[in-house]
Amino acid sequence: MELLISYERLLSFTHEIFQKIGVSPEDARTASAALLSADLRGVDSHGVARLIGYVRLKEAGRANPTPSIRIIHETPSTAVVDGDGGLGLVVAPFAMRVAIEKAKQVGTGWVSVQHSNHFGIAGYHALQAVENGMIGIAMTNASALVVPTFSAERLLGTNPICVAVPAGTEPPFVADLATTTAANGKLEILQRKGGVAPEGWIQDQEGKSTTDPHALKAGGALLPLGGDREHGSHKGYALGAIVDIFSAVLSGANYGPWVPPFPAYVPMPTGMPGKGIGHFFGAMRIDAFRPADEFKQHMDNWIRRFRSAKPVAGQEKVLIPGDPEREMEAIRGKSGIPLPMAVVEDLKGLAGKLGVAFPEGAWINPGQ
């Protein structure tokens, strides 16, 4: 059973909650739009379900509701941004605006961010560049849930990479991928339903491959994209490592096993080498390479050729990265966002505690 709430009402509710924890109206607007873009695009694990988590970070003194976000170093095409412990949902849009402004000046802009917090979905931030007619790149590190190939220790986060590319009459190409085989959200679904995970998703505490979806919480780990060495897990490991280095070693944030956890009840790592978590953003102006209309015409051609590829038996069509999320956004923007019971309970608790009216919705899927 799920409660269907319109995007607008959920946005207004989220906006109020952020203000109640001391975030300015403008920053709360920025944070709400970034957070709910996950729900709109179907990445339920990173959306409003995490609102209570952000509130707890603030309550635990791990997130600063009124940060002085600033550029601490720059060149014509680069900057390092200090997020001052603010919500990543506010820090990341600031940093992406810096990248876009630099791209306007010198063709591209590249911004590494220190002292931030979790920023929601990478796709939202990369798409800010697309709205400015540019290619957008966004990545972030996260607390360690993933093992390098051959490691029994978790040293990397799910470290997503998003690259978003504008097209002409076709919708943009949006590749938004965690550098693991499986998303943690999918594992949580299997945990709730009592399912079995495919081989190559997780390993247990001893480092053995397992299909038990609860293994992660029992000290196991997510596996890098590829799953095992024979299937290229060293490549997924390398990609996660690149995200970690660009986001944190370049900016002065924490990296590897020292990245602060999202749940406020999890103790902070000891001996942290940097500040907060790190992100990395890029913006590339199309006409810094070739006339934008030419590029867009060829992107349309690229997209149409791939979309019209002959599918394998049993599959309807070949998808373009970003297709599923965009289709979901069209549906949910119109009909609303379905929230599972557990999320509704969390949000109602938050609403009561902070004195915010919980938005009206309609119950659906009563059989589930």
Place this chain on the structure above:
Amino acid sequence: MELLISYERLLSFTHEIFQKIGVSPEDARTASAALLSADLRGVDSHGVARLIGYVRLKEAGRANPTPSIRIIHETPSTAVVDGDGGLGLVVAPFAMRVAIEKAKQVGTGWVSVQHSNHFGIAGYHALQAVENGMIGIAMTNASALVVPTFSAERLLGTNPICVAVPAGTEPPFVADLATTTAANGKLEILQRKGGVAPEGWIQDQEGKSTTDPHALKAGGALLPLGGDREHGSHKGYALGAIVDIFSAVLSGANYGPWVPPFPAYVPMPTGMPGKGIGHFFGAMRIDAFRPADEFKQHMDNWIRRFRSAKPVAGQEKVLIPGDPEREMEAIRGKSGIPLPMAVVEDLKGLAGKLGVAFPEGAWINPGQ
């Protein structure tokens, strides 16, 4: 049985061969160093074994030995380079130099390349930036051997990405990865030995998963990193697509199924939308983000923490991307490069035809 030839002798031989097909002494030196870096680093499929392939490309009129390589568009941080049909082994170093020069000026440099040919291994080019104290990025598209997820048609090359990052006292981090589950070279070894490929590497002509290593040559395809949808192949597909777009849609080269093949006997695709094959390079100055000594100290810390991670049972240690290739380079730089019989025969044929003395070597592994 293999012939062990010293790196210096093989370099001198390769240098002469390139000059015999009309390449200038200087360009031949550049091309030889780039090509043989693959043999040194243990990527045998992309090294001197391909020399005959480059010669055939020239003979077929598909590679220009005396190109006018030039910048056709630029901004302070970007450029598009026209390779004029030259060897990628010469065009790519030119383009990387442009990226490095731009990084010196404005912090980063980004160069997309059209009308090139195959450039050897991505790692060699990315490492040029590291030699200048910068982070280096190199990628290239290649002729279509790989299927997008759900596709029965091959639309992408193995499209490698390399990111190389300097450290302090530790050796550099060098992630150099094809965006497929398995390298084509590994498949060729299985073909020769009559082995069985693991699940997730290839599909047959109909698009069904297969373990037959010959399936690729019978109209099948390599699978993107991840193998199948359940194991994240849509991510490998997205990564290969990003490489294709950055290398070719941004530069005006051919993309998707229209990328020219490396073997000169394979007909060119029809309806090609661009010129030659495409590459993409990036160089980022470390001190465009933070003081280089600080960064290097933290990179050393990152590397040491990962290298000292507790390994899973049965594995000796956790590796840093670039470790195996660097170890191989140390061995082969000293003791020589082992060439299989088939490669020796090819090279001797080439030597005879072009009137170049074949270098002396020593036969090893007589039992194999």
